[in-house]
Amino acid sequence: MTEVIYSDPRQRTHALHLGMWMFLGSETLLFAGLFGLYASYRAEFPSEFAVGVAHNNALIGTANTAVLIISSFFVAWGVHSIRGSRRRPCMISLGVAVLLGLTFLVLKSIEYTEHLRAGLAPGAHFSSTMLPARGFALFYTLYFVMTGLHALHVVAGITILTWLAIRVRRGRTRRDHRTELELGGLYWHLVDIVWIFLWPLLYLTHR
């Protein structure tokens, strides 16, 4: 079908890349709205948000930042490898990125469990007696919405990278079919960028 629409492979590649960049733009604006909400509520409840940030597990947050950055590198390395027709290093790179993505989710679930046990749940389920004010409830509601939405993107990214790794393993992604790897890589890098901003706002800025 695409061959009929695009007589020139260049056109197809350009269209696919442009489509992905537009999708990533819309995804970025989705998160931007949540960041705007965070900024607005933080201005209204500065001390509660600062205490909420200090209460979060900075070690897990920081470890997850390193995990996603390294995974992003491996995805970029996978794309670099397939351009050189090196299937095996590409497959290994994607596999490592998937494992790192799963590591991120495991660490996140440990953190979620800690919060929920302490009653730091989103919305009406917030029941902490340690941090009782309304500002804390808002902070943790935003925390769960922002990190939860991001985690869903991580799950989607892991699924895409796994599918790509399987295709590379089966030899279906050859050097002349690398566009799909580049597009999958772009998505994963956006997931990394979103976390790069979530991390300081939810784990570091406690002063």
Add this chain to the structure above:
Amino acid sequence: MQTLESEPQPESSGRPLVVTLVALLALTLISWAISHLDLGMASTLVALAIASTKAGFVLHAFMELPLAATPARVVVIVTLSFIALLCAGTVTDVALR
């Protein structure tokens, strides 16, 4: 990422990717270290400035934005402009409360 299918590409070095990884991890460490300093309100601005720098590295080296076609770059510029508009609106709202 602007390679074209069926078009032979010259073999590029993976060195920029490794350098970018090291820079990103170093900036992460710096950001974490700075969070322990008492900079008051400036701590958030410094943290966001470092995060923006890191995002720039990812866009440049991993996502290869400089190699992207002009329409793709326009999409990025428009997205960043909308975010700037959102930031301006939020700051104005907070300042006028």
